[in-house]
Amino acid sequence: MSGRLEAAMRSRIDGGGKCLVPYITGGYPGWMDAVRACAANGADAIEIGIPFSDPVMDGPIIQQASQTALDGGATPVSILHDVRSLDVGIPLAVMCYYNTVFHAGHERFAHDLASAGISAAIVPDLPLEEAGDWCAAADAAGIETVMLAAPTAPDERLPRVAERARGFVYSVGLLGVTGERAALALTATTLAARVKKITTKPVLIGVGVSNAQQAVEASRVADGVIMGASVVRRMIDGGADSVGEFIAEVRHALDGATW
Amino acid sequence: MSILQTPGSDGRFGEFGGRFVPETLVPACQELEHAFSDAWNDPMFRADLDQLLREYAGRPSMVTECHNLGSELGIRLFLKREDLNHTGSHKINNVLGQVLLAKRMGKKRIVAETGAGQHGVASATAAALLGLECKVYMGEVDTERQELNVFRMRLLGAEVEAVTSGSRTLKDAVNEAMRDWVASVETTHYCLGSVMGPHPYPFMVRQFHRVIGDEAFEQMNDVLGTSPDYVVACVGGGSNAMGIFSGFVDTPAQLIGVEPAGGAAVGRGQPGVVHGMKSYLMQDEYGQVSEAHSISAGLDYPGVGPEHSYLASIGRAQYPTVTDDEVIAAFQLMARSEGIIPALECAHAMAWISREAPNMQGKTVLMNLSGRGDKDVGQMMSILGDVI
Numbered sequence: 001m002s003g004r005l006e007a008a009m010r011s012r013i014d015g016g017g018k019c020l021v022p023y024i025t026g027g028y029p030g031w032m033d034a035v036r037a038c039a040a041n042g043a044d045a046i047e048i049g050i051p052f053s054d055p056v057m058d059g060p061i062i063q064q065a066s067q068t069a070l071d072g073g074a075t076p077v078s079i080l081h082d083v084r085s086l087d088v089g090i091p092l093a094v095m096c097y098y099n100t101v102f103h104a105g106h107e108r109f110a111h112d113l114a115s116a117g118i119s120a121a122i123v124p125d126l127p128l129e130e131a132g133d134w135c136a137a138a139d140a141a142g143i144e145t146v147m148l149a150a151p152t153a154p155d156e157r158l159p160r161v162a163e164r165a166r167g168f169v170y171s172v173g174l175l176g177v178t179g180e181r182a183a184l185a186l187t188a189t190t191l192a193a194r195v196k197k198i199t200t201k202p203v204l205i206g207v208g209v210s211n212a213q214q215a216v217e218a219s220r221v222a223d224g225v226i227m228g229a230s231v232v233r234r235m236i237d238g239g240a241d242s243v244g245e246f247i248a249e250v251r252h253a254l255d256g257a258t259w
Numbered sequence: 260m261s262i263l264q265t266p267g268s269d270g271r272f273g274e275f276g277g278r279f280v281p282e283t284l285v286p287a288c289q290e291l292e293h294a295f296s297d298a299w300n301d302p303m304f305r306a307d308l309d310q311l312l313r314e315y316a317g318r319p320s321m322v323t324e325c326h327n328l329g330s331e332l333g334i335r336l337f338l339k340r341e342d343l344n345h346t347g348s349h350k351i352n353n354v355l356g357q358v359l360l361a362k363r364m365g366k367k368r369i370v371a372e373t374g375a376g377q378h379g380v381a382s383a384t385a386a387a388l389l390g391l392e393c394k395v396y397m398g399e400v401d402t403e404r405q406e407l408n409v410f411r412m413r414l415l416g417a418e419v420e421a422v423t424s425g426s427r428t429l430k431d432a433v434n435e436a437m438r439d440w441v442a443s444v445e446t447t448h449y450c451l452g453s454v455m456g457p458h459p460y461p462f463m464v465r466q467f468h469r470v471i472g473d474e475a476f477e478q479m480n481d482v483l484g485t486s487p488d489y490v491v492a493c494v495g496g497g498s499n500a501m502g503i504f505s506g507f508v509d510t511p512a513q514l515i516g517v518e519p520a521g522g523a524a525v526g527r528g529q530p531g532v533v534h535g536m537k538s539y540l541m542q543d544e545y546g547q548v549s550e551a552h553s554i555s556a557g558l559d560y561p562g563v564g565p566e567h568s569y570l571a572s573i574g575r576a577q578y579p580t581v582t583d584d585e586v587i588a589a590f591q592l593m594a595r596s597e598g599i600i601p602a603l604e605c606a607h608a609m610a611w612i613s614r615e616a617p618n619m620q621g622k623t624v625l626m627n628l629s630g631r632g633d634k635d636v637g638q639m640m641s642i643l644g645d646v647i
């Protein structure tokens with residue numbers, strides 16, 4: 001049985017389109033308007049970052065947004081509380097580091113996500129071998145755990161990662177942390193092609209997809225993209241309007257391309 | 260059976276340890292686990308390492324009995340002299356092992372984090388010796404208070420980057436080194452400086468440091484005919500402590516790991532996950548990692564290696580704390596009474612011993628003098644300048 005996130009991805013894919021999942025740092029001033037702007041301009045789902053003190057998978061832009069959010073008093077509880085009033089009509093996922101989950105307790109955290117109306121979770125420092133207990137708790141609460149497939153993964157690992165993934169498989173676009181890059185890394189499409197070959201689940205490329213043109217390039221192989229730093233930078237510099245314009249531009253490029 | 264465990268592929272010491280890293284790093288950790296196990300069981304590798312430890316680092320390190328302090332405190336006090344190793348601390352034991360291993364694995368470059376700069380200096384040293392490129396991440400607060408070590412690393416040919424994120428101390432230097440490693444993992448070995456991080460680091464680093472405890476066990480046996488009543492070491496990540504505890508964990512000796520009051524992972528922490536491991540961790544009610552505060556850059560860390568969490572959980576070792584003021588007093592006490600200027604880190608061990616001496620009258624105490632204090636003289640001069 002597929003959950004809300006996977007259903008949203010499939011409905012876009014089945015209609016011949018490509019999925020667009022922006023990332024917004026929860027708790028950053030104006031973040032809820034930024035989420036609404038994403039939803040209003042063609043996002044298929046939105047990833048909400050729960051800021052953590054030690055975000056090892058994030059580069060400078062998302063680090064900065066997280067730190068500002070933390071300095072402003074954002075907590076997992078305050079963000080989930082605010083999420084309840086976000087009536088955007090598309091699935092929401094949280095992106096959080098594992099200590100946030102572990103500290104709350106697996107069952108409790110899964111339950112808190114579900115009751116806030118969150119559909120899915122991405123935990124970038126929880127690899128397959130350590131993920132079992134959380135995934136079981138998440139499955140039981142109806143939370144889809146998106147698993148990450150890394151460019152360094154050997155062939156035998158990818159099917160196990162894909163098998164455990166719910167919602168979609170997050171195909172990591174490069175060796176490195178989140179942040180904007182001048183060009184899409186070659187590894188992005190190479191890995192996505194490897195993952196597509198071994199799963200029927202939706203496969204999205206994230207990390208290092210920085211503009212509309214790169215989103216189109218990535219989507220030639222993948223079912224869509226996750227865009228983080230490029231969106232967060234616009235939220236920092238220009239607020240929700242700027243985020244909305246950017247998402248509309250990427251949506252337009254994806255819809256206008258021929259596959 | 261020894262209390263010292265050889266973790267299985269899940270990297271656990273009891274409930275602690277593990278491998279909580281991004282998927283990108285999993286294959287590298289697995290490769291390292293196998294490469295280490297292979298090397299450790301290879302007599303050629305062990306011979307190469309032993310030769311470096313002997314002829315380059317200056318092992319074995321001596322044990323010195325402190326007669327002046329001993330009679331002042333009413334105990335018999337022995338120091339394991341890791342301060343006399345090349346580069347001035349125990350850190351070289353681990354670094355020579357890891358850099359030799361990195362070379363064997365065909366890596367061209369190492370990255371390291373450093374707090375006090377001792378691990379960074381040791382890494383830069385070994386990289387210079389064995390011909391690898393070296394980059395060291397150090398929190399900006401620490402580059403300021405340990406400026407001499409920054410220059411030493413640069414002299415040795417390493418690139419030093421001041422880390423400006425978060426608390427700008429050791430924890431943030433680890434974050435930045437891990438970010439580097441995520442991007443460079445194909446050519447680069449992460450030379451982690453303590454018994455922390457994802458499996459196999461806590462186990463591997465302990466094995467590289469157990470030479471401290473193995474030597475000390477024999478040395479104490481020669482002097483006392485038995486093991487000491489207490490074995491005391493400071494705990495940042497916990498490598499010098501695990502090293503010396505290794506030799507005594509199966510003896511009746513009481514094992515004492517001394518943490519700074521402002522960085523008491525075991526004393527004030529709860530189980531948590533950061534930097535790839537599950538261990539005691541100072542954190543707030545939402546699991547945000549707290550900033551540690553210690554006069555000593557090398558102990559300014561909110562976590563602790565998972566094997567210490569395990570030893571604490573089974574009651575085999577105790578983890579008391581001392582305050583910065585007690586440390587400043589102990590630093591001076593050791594200098595004046597014994598003519599030895601200790602690193603601020605191991606001055607924590609001395610501070611605990613001098614505070615608890617009334618409860619240890621007539622006992623034998625072995626302290627790991629993990630490093631020499633030259634690096635701390637500038638900082639102490641600004642604290643004590645007017646009063647001595």
Ligand SMILES: Cc1ncc(COP(=O)(O)O)c(C=O)c1O
Nearest residue numbers: 377495496497498499557604630
């Ligand atoms: C002399 C000395 N002792 C101790 C430490 C703390 O590290 P660990 O707890 O891993 O021994 C350091 C770290 O910088 C150090 O320089």
